[in-house]
Amino acid sequence: MQGAATADARHELALEKKRKLDQSFLKKGLMIALYSGITYGLYSAFIMAAQTQGVWADWMGTLEASSFLVVFILPTIATALNDLFSAVWALLLTAKQGKLGDFIQTFRSKPGIIMVAAALVGGPIAGAAYVIALSMAGPIVTPIAALCPAIGAILSRFLFKQPMGPRVILGILICVFASGMIGFTGLTGALGPGVVPGLLLAFIAALGWGIEGCIGGFGTSMIDPQIGITIRQVTSGSVNLIIILPLLTLFGGGDLATTYQCVGQAFADIPSVFFFVASGFFAYTSFSNWYRGNSMCGTALGMACNGTYSFFVPLCSWIIIGLIMGIEGFALPAIAWIAALVMVAGITVIAVNPLDFLKKKGE
Numbered sequence: 001m002q003g004a005a006t007a008d009a010r011h012e013l014a015l016e017k018k019r020k021l022d023q024s025f026l027k028k029g030l031m032i033a034l035y036s037g038i039t040y041g042l043y044s045a046f047i048m049a050a051q052t053q054g055v056w057a058d059w060m061g062t063l064e065a066s067s068f069l070v071v072f073i074l075p076t077i078a079t080a081l082n083d084l085f086s087a088v089w090a091l092l093l094t095a096k097q098g099k100l101g102d103f104i105q106t107f108r109s110k111p112g113i114i115m116v117a118a119a120l121v122g123g124p125i126a127g128a129a130y131v132i133a134l135s136m137a138g139p140i141v142t143p144i145a146a147l148c149p150a151i152g153a154i155l156s157r158f159l160f161k162q163p164m165g166p167r168v169i170l171g172i173l174i175c176v177f178a179s180g181m182i183g184f185t186g187l188t189g190a191l192g193p194g195v196v197p198g199l200l201l202a203f204i205a206a207l208g209w210g211i212e213g214c215i216g217g218f219g220t221s222m223i224d225p226q227i228g229i230t231i232r233q234v235t236s237g238s239v240n241l242i243i244i245l246p247l248l249t250l251f252g253g254g255d256l257a258t259t260y261q262c263v264g265q266a267f268a269d270i271p272s273v274f275f276f277v278a279s280g281f282f283a284y285t286s287f288s289n290w291y292r293g294n295s296m297c298g299t300a301l302g303m304a305c306n307g308t309y310s311f312f313v314p315l316c317s318w319i320i321i322g323l324i325m326g327i328e329g330f331a332l333p334a335i336a337w338i339a340a341l342v343m344v345a346g347i348t349v350i351a352v353n354p355l356d357f358l359k360k361k362g363e
Helices: 002-050 054-062 068-096 098-107 110-145 148-159 165-184 195-220 225-251 256-268 271-299 298-307 309-324 336-350 354-362
Strands: none
Touching: 002 054, 002 271, 054 068, 054 148, 054 256, 054 271, 054 309, 068 110, 068 225, 068 256, 068 271, 098 110, 110 195, 110 225, 110 354, 148 165, 148 354, 165 225, 165 336, 195 225, 195 271, 225 271, 256 271, 298 336
16 A cells, blocks of 8 residues: 555656646747747848848939839848848858758758748748738738737647647737737728738738748757758748749839849848848847747747737837937837737736646645
8 A cells, every 4th residue: 555655656746747847848938939029029120220221221212112113122122131141040050050961851851841831831922921911001911910829829729739728818819919909000090992902911921920830830849940940041031032022023014134133232232231131140040939939839829929029029120220220210109018018918828827826825
């Protein structure tokens, strides 16, 4: 009897240690996903800052604001430059870790193909849809695009059977609501004819990012996260420059020679390239931590924490472009600060069960 009791006690102790280890792993994953939201804010701020410098400032000052080149082509060039510099950062760090051979081998493997699929869905497809949506409908698309955590959570529940209790669902809904609070600050009175197709494209972007979160998190659970993010950035940068850019140009009736002349000028423009190098580094950091966080704590929780970018993008833009660079128009509205507190509450609900504190007080 005493031996059986001792065995039961050891079993309970082992289960308790495993539970604490799982909780520690989960919380670490949540912090990594939250960090990806912060670095996404820095990436966005630097890529916007780049487009205020050198040849970009000349283009914005001389070209018609509503022209196809300004609305579609130049933002796509900026995205391509950012992704290419991000790919360079990823390759350099992969080489430093002695993993270039693994990168080449993994590219041709099943997990590598999964990561390529994630890159195509979340990079060129979702990214291009979002850029066009912004051009057609303006800031109204932001709350729709911010639905990606909810979409990712739903997809992960059905595809990977990731459990979501009522508390986690409540936390995710709070985060999505906070993102919407920030997005709706950009709404203005009149709605143009491009609003409906713009909203549809924004939903496509949210769907793409939701799918990428599922696929990317699943892929990096099978391979080295560093290899996974390198595949993602190399694929996204190459496809943006070689496929998406010419397709957009031809779709708009533009001239490929003019488009790639702009690409050459952008690459040679030292003042703006400095900012693109910085934005590429933070894009690499953000996406690598996003994938890693999703693989550690699940797509639903990881994307909810990453969704804090809805606050960190305007915050980092205000600090870097507004305060440091002295460019007006980036002040943070009061509702953004309120939404930030709401978002912190949502993340807290996801990460911590309030009943645990009550139990500790009652002990």
